[in-house]
Structure formats: structure tokens, C-alpha cells
Amino acid sequence: MKRFILGRKNHIVLISAILIAAGFFCALALKNTAAADTAFIIASILGAAPIAIQAYQALRVRVVSIDLLVTIAVAGAFLIRNFEESAVVTFLFLFGAWLEQRTLTKTRSAIRELTEMAPESALKQMPDGDFREVAVEEVDAGDILLVKTGARIPVDGTVLSGEGSVSEAAITGESLPVLKGRGDKVFAGTVLDNGTIRIVADRVGEDTTFARIIELVEEAQDSKTKAERFIDRFARYYTPAVLVLGMLVLAFTRDPELAVTILVLGCPGALVIGVPVSNVAGIGNGARHGILFKGSEVISALSRVDTIVFDKTGTLTLGNPEVTEKAYFGEDIDRALVYLASVERESDHPLAGAVLDEIGDTVYRQVTDTEVIKGRGIIASVDGHRVAVGNAALMEREGVEPGTRAKTEIARFEKNGDSLVLTAVDGELKILMGVRDPVRPGAKEVLQKLKRLGVRNLVMLSGDNQGTVDAVGRELGLTEARGSMLPEDKAAYIRKLTEKGRIVAFVGDGVNDSPSLALADIGIAMGGGTDAAIETSDVVLMNSDICRLPHALGIARATAANMRQNIAIAVGVVLFLLAGVFFSEWMNMSVGMLVHEGSILAVILNAMRLLQYRLKK
Amino acid sequence: MKNASIQLETLTCPSCAQKIENAVKALDGVDKESIRVLFNASKVKFSYDEAKVSVHDVENAIAALGFKVL
Numbered sequence: 001m002k003r004f005i006l007g008r009k010n011h012i013v014l015i016s017a018i019l020i021a022a023g024f025f026c027a028l029a030l031k032n033t034a035a036a037d038t039a040f041i042i043a044s045i046l047g048a049a050p051i052a053i054q055a056y057q058a059l060r061v062r063v064v065s066i067d068l069l070v071t072i073a074v075a076g077a078f079l080i081r082n083f084e085e086s087a088v089v090t091f092l093f094l095f096g097a098w099l100e101q102r103t104l105t106k107t108r109s110a111i112r113e114l115t116e117m118a119p120e121s122a123l124k125q126m127p128d129g130d131f132r133e134v135a136v137e138e139v140d141a142g143d144i145l146l147v148k149t150g151a152r153i154p155v156d157g158t159v160l161s162g163e164g165s166v167s168e169a170a171i172t173g174e175s176l177p178v179l180k181g182r183g184d185k186v187f188a189g190t191v192l193d194n195g196t197i198r199i200v201a202d203r204v205g206e207d208t209t210f211a212r213i214i215e216l217v218e219e220a221q222d223s224k225t226k227a228e229r230f231i232d233r234f235a236r237y238y239t240p241a242v243l244v245l246g247m248l249v250l251a252f253t254r255d256p257e258l259a260v261t262i263l264v265l266g267c268p269g270a271l272v273i274g275v276p277v278s279n280v281a282g283i284g285n286g287a288r289h290g291i292l293f294k295g296s297e298v299i300s301a302l303s304r305v306d307t308i309v310f311d312k313t314g315t316l317t318l319g320n321p322e323v324t325e326k327a328y329f330g331e332d333i334d335r336a337l338v339y340l341a342s343v344e345r346e347s348d349h350p351l352a353g354a355v356l357d358e359i360g361d362t363v364y365r366q367v368t369d370t371e372v373i374k375g376r377g378i379i380a381s382v383d384g385h386r387v388a389v390g391n392a393a394l395m396e397r398e399g400v401e402p403g404t405r406a407k408t409e410i411a412r413f414e415k416n417g418d419s420l421v422l423t424a425v426d427g428e429l430k431i432l433m434g435v436r437d438p439v440r441p442g443a444k445e446v447l448q449k450l451k452r453l454g455v456r457n458l459v460m461l462s463g464d465n466q467g468t469v470d471a472v473g474r475e476l477g478l479t480e481a482r483g484s485m486l487p488e489d490k491a492a493y494i495r496k497l498t499e500k501g502r503i504v505a506f507v508g509d510g511v512n513d514s515p516s517l518a519l520a521d522i523g524i525a526m527g528g529g530t531d532a533a534i535e536t537s538d539v540v541l542m543n544s545d546i547c548r549l550p551h552a553l554g555i556a557r558a559t560a561a562n563m564r565q566n567i568a569i570a571v572g573v574v575l576f577l578l579a580g581v582f583f584s585e586w587m588n589m590s591v592g593m594l595v596h597e598g599s600i601l602a603v604i605l606n607a608m609r610l611l612q613y614r615l616k617k
Numbered sequence: 618m619k620n621a622s623i624q625l626e627t628l629t630c631p632s633c634a635q636k637i638e639n640a641v642k643a644l645d646g647v648d649k650e651s652i653r654v655l656f657n658a659s660k661v662k663f664s665y666d667e668a669k670v671s672v673h674d675v676e677n678a679i680a681a682l683g684f685k686v687l
Contacts (some may be wrong), residue, residue, distance in 0.1 A: 006683035050683075057682045061639035101629045108627070108657055218658040236635075280657045 005050050012046055013098055016091045019043035023087065040083035047090030048074045064240045069263045072243070076260035077589060088590040089264060096597030100273075103604045107277055110284025110611060111217055117170040117189045118210065122154035123147070136204075143201045147192050156208045157199035159184045164195020171209060172290045172543030212534065213542075216294060217287045221280045223295035235272045242266030257588075258581070265577040265592040274566030274603040281610035282559030290542040291552045298538045302522050302553060303560035304503045308455050309494060311508035311516070312462035312469065313350065315526060315546060316476060317437040319509070321350055323358035325418060325434035327409045329402075336430035339382045340423045342367050343389050347378060351421055354435045373397070375463075375486065377421075388424045391465065400424040406432060417471020419464050436468070442547050444476050449550035449615070451477075453557070457502070461490045461516075491515040507546065524549070554615045562610055566603040573599040618648060621672045623661045626685040628654075633684070637661060640678050646670030 005012075023039035026032045048071060055067035070093050077086035105112075123131040125144040136154045139145065144160065147153050153166070165177035170189035177193045180186055186199055189210035205211065242263060250259035279296040286293050293299055310316050328336075342365045344352040370380040376397065377390015388398045392410065395402065400422075402410060406429055413420055418434030447458055459480040462469045466483035473481025485493070494516050497504045506513070506520035514536045517523030525537035526544040534540055541548045577595060580587035628634060634654040641661065642649050646669025653662045661679065665672070676686045 007685075054683060058636050061636055061643065061682075063635050063639060065636070097629060101627050104629055105627050111658070218655055218660065221657040222653075222655040276656060 005053060009050050009094060010098060012050060013091065013094045016043040016047045016087065016094070019046070020087050020091055023084065027084075037083050040087040043087035044074060044078055044083060044090055047087065047094055051090060051093060064243065066239065066267045066269065069239065069242060069246075069267055072246070073260040073263040073589060076256055076263070080256050080260075082257070082589075085589045089593045092590070092593040092597055096593075096600060099597075100600055100604060103601065103608065104277065107281045107604065107608055107611065108221075108284065110281075110288045111214075111221065114170065114217070114287055115214055117152070118214075119152040119154040119188055123151075139201055139204050141201050141204055145199050145201060147186075147197050147199060149192060149194050149196065151192055153186050153188055153190050153192060153199070155188050155199075155201040155205075156203040156210075157186055157201045159186060160198045160200055162195060162197035164197050165193045167191045167193050168543075171213065213287075213292060216292055216534070217283060220293055220295045220298075221283050222276075223297065226297075231271060231275060239266075261581060261587065261589050261592055264589045264596065265574075265581060267596050269596055270570035270573060270599040270603045271567070273600060274570050274607075275563050277604050277607040278559055278562040278566055278610065281607045282555055282562065282613075285555050285610055285613050286552065289548060289551055289555075291548050291555070292534075292540040292542060293552075293556070294538050294540075298522065299556045299559050300563075301503065302505065302539065302556035305505045305522060305553065306455060307457040307459065307497055307502040307504045308450060308549075309459045309461060309490075309497070309504060309506045309516070309520065310478075310546075311490070311506070311513050312460050312464065312472060313437060314509040315440075315507055316443050316460060316472065317439050319350070319437065321354040321419070321435045321437040323354050323433050324436045325413055325416065326358070327406070327432045329406055329429050329432070332425075333430060336423055336425050338362055338365060339385065339387045339425060340389060340431060342382055343370075343378055343380050343387055346370060347372075350437075351419060351435050355421055355433060358433065385426050389421065391420055392422065395422050395424060395429065398424060398427065400427055400429050402429050414465065414467035415471075417468045419468050437464075439472060439475055440546065446546050446549055447476055447478065450553065453550060453553055455553070459497075461485050461493060463487075487513060487515060491519050494519045507549065509544070524552070551615050555610070555613055558613050559610055562607055565606055569599060569603055569606070618664045619667055620651075620662070620664045621675070623672070623676060623679065624687045625659045625661065625679065626687060628656055628659045628684070636682055637679055637684065640682055641675055644670055644675060644678055647675065 019039045020043050023036045023043065026039060027036035051067050052071045055065060055071045058065040058067060070089065074086045074090055077089065119136050121133050122136050122139050123146040124134045124139055125146070126132050131146045139155055145154060145157065159180055159182050161182055163179070163181045166180050166186060167177045168187065168190045171187050180197065187210060188208040245266065246259045246263040249262050250256060279299065282299055283293050313319050337359055341356060341359045341362050344355045345364055346367060365382050368381045370378060372378050373390065373394060376394040377388065379386065379388050381387070388394055388400065409432055410420060413432065413434035416434065418436050421433040421435060422429060423431040450458060457480065458478045460469065460473055460478050461482050463485055464483050469481045469483035482493070490513065494504055494506055498521060504520045505522040505524055506516045507524045507526070508517055509526045517525060517536045522539060523537040524539045524541065526541050526546065539552060541552070573595060577592055634656045638652055638654045641647055641652050641663060646666040648664045651664040655662065663675070680686055
């Protein structure tokens with residue numbers, strides 16, 4: 001019976017609307033009060049039934065809900081034979097709830113669109129070698145799958161053969177397709193626009209990047225700010241308090257009309273729902289643009305950021321250094337190049353790759369006694385010669401004295417913003433290479449947008465030499481650029497900024513800057529689906545592109561502002577209603593309920609604006 | 618202990634979340650600390666002891682409050 005009534009709330013709303021219309025028609029046009037009252041009575045009872053059931057169920061689990069306030073108010077109105085009011089109030093309450101459900105579904109649409117991108121089936125290779133269609137749950141890591149044009153990639157995997165362009169919008173929010181071939185990683189939920197590929201499954205089900213993004217966003221949307229937790233606690237006591245207030249008013253004024261009006265006016269609707277609904281819409285907007293916010297606390301902190309610190313490599317620059325200038329000194333350069341290549345081949349330093357690319361194919365020699373000197377370079381033995389490869393500090397340590405020409409070249413390279421790779425063989429400087437990491441296209445515009453958004457300090461930290469860092473800093477228009485910093489220096493620098501009272505966001509690639517990501521008020525990771533980035537940061541830019549950063553900041557600001565507006569609307573409405581009760585003649589239950597439901601819709605509609613939010617050009 | 622997640626119809630009032638939480642808490646075999654009602658995602662997540670209670674029991678308890686389980 002209960003379920004029958006609750007399941008037909010929508011029908012009840014419709015029927016009571018018709019009954020109320022009929023009632024008013026009888027009363028006003030036909031002047032038939034008896035018929036009008038009959039219609040209102042039926043509408044009241046019909047409408048009150050689901051509300052009363054909900055109130056009772058809540059009471060059984062010890063929750064004093066709004067439903068209870070409304071039930072008592074309606075019962076009160078009914079007892080004082082104000083059938084018109086009881087009918088209108090129940091109708092408005094039910095109709096409001098229906099509208100709220102419809103609009104709330106809208107604010108949550110961004111995340112639902114995401115979950116709907118979840119793959120459902122896969123073409124799996126069976127023991128007999130044929131591919132057969134199976135449900136995605138039946139795919140295990142290690143299985144071989146076929147993906148055809150237009151299909152969703154079912155799991156995280158690696159391409160075994162074939163080639164195709166993949167739209168990764170589900171993961172990165174980026175609409176341009178990416179070309180994938182043998183050895184490339186593909187992600188569940190992305191779509192193969194053309195081509196056919198065979199992949200091996202690496203991660204399936206809840207372990208895929210896609211599933212984890214959804215989980216993260218869902219958790220984030222339900223995380224609560226301090227203010228929100230306060231409101232929740234407040235609401236828990238507020239509702240019973242209104243009930244007590246209503247009884248007190250009845251006891252002192254002996255005016256049941258006023259008492260039930262207080263009950264209706266006291267419903268805490270907009271205040272409770274206003275903040276979460278902004279939050280949901282803001283986080284949803286972010287998810288749609290490839291920005292993951294890990295909670296509402298993150299949004300409010302990011303909205304207040306006044307200092308953004310960038311890790312240079314891989315963030316403002318592409319992270320693919322290349323040799324831009326070189327100079328040779330003395331004889332036997334070919335041999336020195338072979339030694340340089342042999343030593344660099346064993347290093348995983350980012351500059352080593354650039355040097356090897358520059359030298360190209362060569363014959364490598366046996367390298368022994370390798371010693372890595374942190375922050376300086378490498379010393380090793382090749383063919384019985386002592387070879388030192390590193391920066392100027394290493395040369396000094398080795399007692400290598402550059403000649404006059406070398407000195408001018410070193411100065412010139414440094415001024416151009418190059419990182420220096422010097423090679424000395426047996427204490428004699430042979431090769432000087434200048435390596436530069438090109439600035440990311442669009443980085444300059446991003447920084448300008450951030451400035452326009454009112455971020456006062458844009459700082460870049462880097463392990464590269466100061467000359468390099470200055471050159472990039474000038475090119476990009478940063479307020480500060482610091483070089484020669486080890487990861488611990490960067491963390492210490494950030495701590496210093498936060499101690500000064502700045503609200504600091506740190507932007508890094510999440511590879512070796514986790515301390516900084518954790519120390520900053522907001523850690524922003526550029527993570528094309530890397531686990532480390534997702535775990536340690538507060539905000540993840542899914543497509544590894546800082547072009548999303550201004551949008552992230554903009555939506556955070558807009559969301560925070562939206563929450564404040566909603567709180568203002570809610571509090572304003574309560575004050576307005578209270579003033580109405582005490583200072584006006586026209587305030588009654590029906591008006592109170594109308595304004596109350598109207599304010600709830602107002603905060604939801606206000607939050608919905610966030611879904612459309614785009615950064616102004 | 619096993620983890621479970623139940624998808625509900627769209628939840629509209631935060632007090633619904635509290636109702637559901639209390640109702641699930643009342644069931645024997647559900648880890649009380651683990652219950653999380655995600656208001657926006659309209660999901661209930663919890664871990665439970667298979668020997669004492671089934672996901673079906675939890676679904677019934679929620680349905681009895683008048684919320685549709687999807």
C-alpha cells in the first residue's frame with residue numbers, strides 16, 4: 001500500500017491539481033462552498049498521504065524531516081477547517097519535489113553523460129583464435145581484443161597491431177582524435193574513430209582509468225566543505241527546532257493559523273540544497289572539460305588562489321629537450337663524440353636523450369667506473385680515458401679550465417637560455433652543447449589569461465640553470481623564475497610562500513614533484529592518466545595540457561560565487577518570509593509554501609548556469 | 618567483508634540521504650562505519666558480512682522507505 005502510494009506520486013500531483021482547480025471553480029464561479037470544500041478535502045487527503053508516509057518512515061529511523069513539518073501543518077489546517085490551504089500546500093509541496101527531481105537530474109547530467117560512455121561489450125579472442133562478442137565483465141587482463149571502427153575501447157590496454165585514430169574525449173575532454181599504433185596505450189571509454197586495432201588488456205573493470213575517473217568525480221561531488229557540514233548539522237537541529245517553535249507559538253498566541261504557517265515557513269529547503277547543487281554542477285562542468293576536481297574543498301581553495309607555481313619541465317615547456325647549439329674545441333672531436341654518446345647512453349637524464357638524438361647513429365664503446373654526481377653530471381672511464389659529461393660545476397670540480405673561446409661560447413649559450421652539456425676527455429674540454437626545451441605552444445596565452453583572472457604571482461621553478469630559466473621566464477612573462485632548484489628546494493620554496501599567507505597552487509607533471517604537489521594549498525597535476533598524478537594531486541588536468549588551467553580557475557571561481565549566491569538566496573527568503581509573518585496581512589501557508597518551493601527551484605536553476613560556464617575570451 | 622554499491626533513483630533531499638543511512642545502519646551484518654550515501658550520484662556504498670546479510674536485504678530495506686532501487 002505504502003509503496004503503491006509513493007510510486008504514484010506523479011499521478012497524485014496531477015489529480016490534486018485538477019481537484020484544486022475544480023474547487024476554485026466551484027467556490028468562485030458557482031459560489032458553491034460545499035462542493036468546493038469536498039474537492040479541497042479529497043485533494044488534501046490524497047496529497048497528504050505520500051508526505052505523511054515519508055514523514056513516518058523518517059521518524060522510524062529517527063530523522064525529523066521536512067515531510068513531518070508539512071504533515072503537521074496540513075493536519076492543523078485541516079482541523080481548523082481551512083481545506084483550501086491544506087489542499088494547496090500539499091499540492092505545492094509535491095509539485096515542487098517533482099520539479100526539483102527533474103532539475104536536479106539536469107545538474108547531474110554532466111557526470112551521467114560520462115558514465116554512459118562506459119563500454120559494454122568487447123570482441124575477445126577465444127582459444128580457437130576467433131573473436132567473439134562478450135560482455136565487458138568477461139574480459140580479463142591479458143586477453144586479446146579486437147576493436148573496430150566506431151567501437152568503444154572496452155579496457156585499458158596496449159595496441160598489438162593495427163593503427164587508428166582514437167577520440168579520447170571521455171578521458172581527456174579533448175575532442176581532437178589521437179593517432180594510435182603498435183605499442184601505444186589506449187584507454188577504456190575512448191572511441192576508435194577509424195581503423196582497426198588489436199589490443200592486449202592491461203587493466204579491466206574498476207581498475208581502468210575511466211572507472212577511476214568516474215569514481216573520483218562521484219566522490220568529489222559528494223564531498224563536503226566545512227560550511228556545508230555546518231549547514232548539515234544545523235539542518236539536523238533546525239527542523240525539530242521549527243517544530244518546537246510552532247508549538248510555542250500555538251501555546252502563547254492560541255492562534256493555530258499562525259502556528260501552522262510557521263511550520264511551513266520554517267522548511268529549510270534552499271539552504272540545505274543550495275551548496276551541494278552548485279558543487280555538483282561545477283565539478284560536472286570540470287569533468288566535461290577534462291578537469292578533475294577532487295572535492296568541494298578543492299574548489300573553494302582554488303577559487304582563492306593568488307599565486308601559481310609552475311614546475312618548468314613538462315608543464316610550461318614540452319619536456320622534450322633538443323640540442324640547439326654546439327661548439328667543439330681541440331682535436332679528435334669524433335672520438336670525443338663517441339665517448340659522449342657511450343656515456344649518455346647509460347643515463348636516463350632528460351638532457352641525455354637530446355644529446356643522443358643530436359649525435360645519431362654511432363659505435364658505442366664499453367663504459368666502466370661510472371660515477372653519477374648529483375646535480376652536476378657523470379664521470380666514467382671509456383677506452384682508458386677519463387670522460388666527464390655535465391655542467392660547468394662538474395668541470396670546475398674536475399679542474400677543467402675552459403679556454404678563452406670556450407668561455408665566450410659558454411656565456412653566449414647561457415644567455416640564450418640553453419642548458420649546457422660539457423664534455424671533457426682527460427681533463428680537456430672537447431665539446432660544448434646547448435640544450436633547450438621548447439616552450440609549450442599556447443603557454444604564453446595561458447599565463448596572460450591567468451593574469452587577467454587576477455592571479456598576481458606566476459612563478460616558475462626549475463632544476464635548470466638560471467640563464468635557461470630567465471630566458472623562458474622572459475619569453476612567457478612570468479613574475480618570477482628560479483633555477484638550479486632540486487625537488488626539496490621547490491618544496492621548501494612553496495612552504496615559504498604558504499607561510500607568508502599566500503594561497504598557492506602548484507602545477508607539475510606529477511612525476512618527481514609529489515612533495516610540492518602535497519605541500520601547496522592546491523596541487524594541480526598534468527596527468528594523462530598516470531596513477532601518481534591522480535593520487536597525489538587535488539586537481540588533475542586529464543589531457544596534460546595547461547591550456548585547461550584558466551578554465552579550471554574560472555569554473556572554481558564561478559562555483560564558489562554560485563554557492564555564495566545560493567546561500568544568500570536561501571537566507572534572504574527565510575528573512576523575507578519571517579518579515580511577512582510579522583508585518584503583513586497577506587502571508588499564509590500557501591504563499592509560504594510557494595515562496596519556499598520557488599526558492600529551492602531558484603537555487604537549482606542558478607546552479608545550472610554553471611553547466612554552461614565557459615571562460616570569456 | 619564484501620563491498621557493494623547500490624544505484625537508486627535520483628535523490629532530491631539531503632534528508633533522504635540521512636534516512637537511507639540510518640535504515641541501512643539498522644541492518645545486522647552491515648559495517649556501520651562503511652556506509653556512505655552519495656547524494657549526488659544517488660548511490661549507496663557499504664561493506665557487509667555475507668554470512669549475515671545480503672545485498673538484496675539492503676535493497677529491500679531501502680525500497681521499504683519508498684526509494685526505487687535501480
